[in-house]
Amino acid sequence: MAQQLTQTATVLVTGATGFIGSHLAEQLLHDGHSVRCIVRPGRRRPSWIDRLPVEIVPASLTDVEALQRACHGVRTIVHVAGVTKAKRRRDYVRGNVEPTAALLKVARQLPRFDRFTYVSSLTAVGPSPDGRPLTEDAPLRPITMYGRSKLEAEDLVRQAMAHVPVTIIRPPAVYGPRDRDVLEMFRWVGFGLEPLIGDPAKSLSLVHVHDLARGICQATFDLRGTGKTYHVSEPLPHSFHDLVGLLGEIVHRRPIRIRIPLALLFALAGLVEAVSLIGPRPAVLSLDKARDMAQPHWVCDPGRIQAELGFQARVPIEEGLRTTFEWYREQGWL
């Protein structure tokens, strides 16, 4: 029997201008919560967040005083904002670790506080060495700067546990409308290509963003989620080859496998990264990203959230990929 927290106070969401945060804001509204979104001052907001009936508060996520003002009347914080691509370690720390520290400091001072949920990542755990899906108790061995920064932020959340009720959510690869990573895969397959890096038996866990948003809400508003870490994903991983096959069916192409040798990947990543150092934005490909792409198995086991909270991913992969493709087409992204 679910033990729900009574949630009449405002829920504060960070990262709501992004892919996961915007879907989370929609799910919270759907569940009847009032939602306040902290957004970066001076940034253009995408239309999907602008049209939602949420309160928008511009504030820097490292400005404790501004956060204190933004958190007035808040009893729940879901911290989604994060940097997934950066040029240097310090940018990951600034984007993933420092905002988490500032928000936890503010949460500790709130007079009545129910939950701080941190959206981490499977990269904080690292890849599976043998293809077996990793549970929440697996040793934490991140292999990228991004993963290490997410783990550092998780450590701050665990340290705060004595003073703040916390939950950590670790999604694997997330897909759905507004995501740009699976978009790239659709583009490759649309050209008739299956790019294979490393092991032909590569596997990965996935979660549709609607399922993830539901999982985050379920863990946040259930008392049994207090102090817990959950892997939120589909029940079973997919082989990379099967996924490309599904994408091929959707775009009516039969992709030809092209092997990209690891040496070529890293040489290209080094080059792209060096060039990107002089530009304003991090490049899509970097040595950090190449380390991630070279791993055979990014797989996790959602057994704990299924057993403890009754969570089940509902979106079948075929339907999730097809509706995502249709969304890309409607938006003119494909």
Ligand SMILES: NC(=O)c1ccc[n+]([C@@H]2O[C@H](COP(=O)([O-])OP(=O)(O)OC[C@H]3O[C@@H](n4cnc5c(N)ncnc54)[C@H](OP(=O)(O)O)[C@@H]3O)[C@@H](O)[C@H]2O)c1
């Ligand atoms: N997508 C995935 O497959 C995946 C998988 C596992 C975990 N995650 C985690 O989920 C979270 C959201 O990912 P996403 O895919 O939704 O990314 P996204 O679309 O790039 O959105 C990132 C969000 O974080 C905000 N943000 C980034 N740096 C910030 C800063 N320094 N100050 C304030 N806001 C900042 C962005 O705001 P602006 O709009 O102002 O840039 C945006 O709202 C991240 O923490 C990521 O680590 C993602």
